[in-house]
């Protein structure tokens with residue numbers, strides 16, 4: 238994607254980010270008045286993301302992937318370090334500016350119910366998301382909804398359904414459409430395809446690639462499944478115990494992993510036979 242005038246290629250810069258959680262003291266610690274060291278869920282994490290780029294964040298359960306994502310959109314405040322969007326520290330944003338920042342960085346979760354109201358039809362939910370942020374075209378509900386559904390390869394009929402009346406794959410497409418309703422520059426997909434079966438995963442991975450290529454959306458693609466990251470990510474960062482232990486172009490890291498943990502992950506989740514790639 239070529240950046241429009243006035244925009245630089247670099248969208249996001251994360252510098253030495255740290256997030257600690259206090260540990261609950263057990264009975265023994267309380268009786269002996271022992272202090273328990275806080276747990277560093279995100280430990281000195283730095284990376285960048287360009288417009289139109291897909292960065293895969295890999296790592297086992299508890300490695301800090303979701304905590305990192307939550308810091309980026311200020312759902313939680315990091316203890317130290319800096320997150321800059323277009324060169325501006327996100328802590329500088331308050332009120333309307335923070336709302337605008339959150340519009341630009343949308344999250345898609347593993348469980349679509351987390352972002353979809355079960356009582357609303359798909360059409361109403363997509364329309365509402367656009368209206369709240371005054372998106373161009375959102376005055377015409379039918380056309381606005383239809384364009385979004387088309388973008389995620391769903392038919393207009395889906396607009397009248399409620400989330401529970403959809404398949405898992407359709408529901409996740411609707412979550413993506415809801416994110417797109419506000420014209421984000423970046424999507425943080427946190428285990429967005431992990432609960433789906435392999436054929437549906439492949440379709441959704443293709444959709445993310447289309448969004449990158451056609452809309453220039455940047456994606457932070459979080460997954461514990463290396464095979465999935467191998468399909469979509471331009472670059473990969475591998476997390477362990479809150480730290481990035483290895484990072485580089487996806488092909489290079491997969492061909493020649495340097496870190497022992499990456500090597501172990503690759504043994505545990507072998508890269509699929511390239512002749513049987515998930516994505517055509």
Ligand SMILES: Nc1ncnc2c1ncn2[C@@H]1O[C@H](COP(=O)(O)OP(=O)(O)OP(=O)(O)O)[C@@H](O)[C@H]1O
Nearest residue numbers: 258259278296297298299300301302303304305461
């Ligand atoms: N609100 C919280 N309070 C205390 N500890 C937390 C909190 N949220 C996360 N943690 C801890 O931080 C660490 C990282 O958790 P996180 O959810 O970021 O991992 P993850 O990589 O997303 O794991 P998964 O692959 O299972 O989703 C874990 O040890 C977790 O128990």
Ligand SMILES: [Mg+2]
Nearest residue numbers: 302303304427
């Ligand atoms: Mg997580």
